[in-house]
Amino acid sequence: MPMRGAAAVGACAALLVGGCGKTGGGPTAIAGADPGQGRRVIERVGCGACHVIPGVRWPQSRVGPSLEGFGRRALIAGRFPNTADTLALWVRDAPALSPGTGMPAIPLTEQEARDVAAYLYTLDAR
Template identity: 40%
Template sequence: MSILRTMGIAVALAGLAACSVERPPGGVQGDPVRGKIALTQYACQSCHLIPGVPGSKVYVGRPLSDMGRRKVLAGAVPNDQAGLMRWIRDPQSVDPNTAMPNMGVTERDARDMSAYLLSH
């Protein structure tokens, strides 16, 4: 096996390991890999610490680790995929006084983002 081929295989395997995303719980729809990308595209890491998403160590918004273990969001909404999607898409409908802005997140992006967050 040539050195270039060996290096290529090593790089490909490293890339797959870096991209690994846990599976979301049963009943959760969406693509968590795409959700991780969407979280960065909407710059969620500029206010939140998000597992697996690089960003600065900020403490503006609550860290988004252990989302799958939380019972409620914003003290009022059940922490299921529908509730999380509602919060992501229109946080002011849940808490009119929240500092979280409405980022114009599409339904598909919210589904994928919630699939990623609920898998961590």
Template identity: 65%
Template sequence: MKAAAALALLSLCACADKSDAPRPIAGADAGRGLEIIGRVGCAACHRIPGVAWPSGTVGGTLDGFADRSLIAGRLPNQPDILVRWLRDAPSLSPETGMPPIPITEAEARDVAAYLYTLK
């Protein structure tokens, strides 16, 4: 009986909301991230707080991104995965509509830092 209760508690913890988990990105600059977002045109597909125009809807809104547990409803919302996703989403999820984005690793880290400010 104790084993079953422990297993049930463990499974609940595994599904717990981890949206408040810190997501530090060493050396990244959220302000630069917002500039990069504007330069590469992320808002052509996404609605992004801090970007007035355009306001795309194909990729959905990024409002509240920091509080999401999954990236694109598929992958754990963690910095290393997000940086890879931002640069080459199809390599992580071939069926995605998001194309590879021509940004450097450092630029992707900055964009990720900005996205993690969106609560």
């Protein structure tokens, strides 16, 4: 019986430690989304006017947070779980999630928002 208890404790510890290696991060891919198209959408709507975004040629501003390493982040805006659906909503209409945020609503289709999210998730290695 003590061996079984030790195995359970060991398994729980392995799960907890395994979850600490990364800061959480989002999915590595979003079904039906195109990261390349997401980068083009980011350039078109001018996200770089507020954010530093690796791989995007645009005036890199620091009004909003840098998006370097976004794919490794556990939270969006320090508050919301970094999931594909939440990120797509945040990209389209951040004030709906967080009234008073400095991030404006962006006129994007749902597909464009998913493409942008897919691109942001590629930024874990940059």
